[in-house]
Amino acid sequence: MELDEAKEKFIQAWGALGSHWGINRTMAQVHALLLVSPQALSAEDVMNQLKISRGNANMNLRALIDWGLVNKEHKSGERKDFFIAEKDIWLVAKQVTLERRKRELRPVMKVLAEVKNVEGDSKDPNVKAFVESVENLEGIVSKADKFLEVVVESEQKWFFNTLMKLFVK
Amino acid sequence: MELDEAKEKFIQAWGALGSHWGINRTMAQVHALLLVSPQALSAEDVMNQLKISRGNANMNLRALIDWGLVNKEHKSGERKDFFIAEKDIWLVAKQVTLERRKRELRPVMKVLAEVKNVEGDSKDPNVKAFVESVENLEGIVSKADKFLEVVVESEQKWFFNTLMKLFVK
DNA sequence: CAATACTTTCAATCATTTTTGAATCTCACA
């Protein structure tokens, strides 16, 4: 397989995975492109290689910077901004985890806590089923949150190595 | 808070979470509704309570059954089908994990393996960066996959308890 | 400070995904 073909395939695959995980496809593709580029790319490079508009490139590059997955680089003598992806994939995983926890898990936990204070007869099977379900969910969501907190705050390699030793033959 | 208001909020929140995770909003809402209902509901109940069309209700109920999160129930003397959600939230987590692994992780692993066989001078920094990135990703994706496999195949409670003891003070 | 090079914004457009609902099918029962 040619390098370009391989890159193309890889970018497509990463884009598809991203879109299943709430990251928009183009953002994941831009990330993939930067990931496999040894040197920093300009916005123009990204536009050309992915055939997307200037505005789109800009938006997604900024989103990636926002997620902490990509950094701007200033090349002296150049006016353009250049962009380079964080190549340490553990760090990438960490950043993504951190962001999603903040953006998705937290709001749900808030609602669960709120909603548990429902009025009414606790003998009423409707109320009972409701409160029970909510409490169960609260349990698992907060455990997931704590778990992710640990993943994020520990040294990634140590953490995963430990985990893998424990669970993967 | 009134029960109905609480239910409504809960359903909305669960729907939003779902949509961030590649499960469509209505499917997540249907699931939420069944989750907090003590008895099985008919398709009609779901339609009415969520204000969705017959076709939509049908589609999403079937998708939920497909994911193993909801079961059909036959009430004797009734022609209608009734639907009830799996209430054990660990089982739900397990089923979701299983599905996503199958649907998303696997295809990516396949592409990664394929794409690694790129032709060309391994001294070429482009080829080098590419292969390195792909190998890194392969590493983490396959570890994630194995990790999830373990989660799925172990007794959930044991697994999480162990994990929690290890990592959560 | 004017010209230039580049970046950012955002309303309009385009693409994709969901939803609807009427038509069709199915199957238990008379």
Add this chain to the structure above:
DNA sequence: TGTGAGATTCAAAAATGATTGAAAGTATTG
């Protein structure tokens, strides 16, 4: 085997989300 309650399908419509590109903004240079 005919009827009808309910389930399913699917093409069209609606909603949502992504993309464009031209205009406005900002910084750098001579």
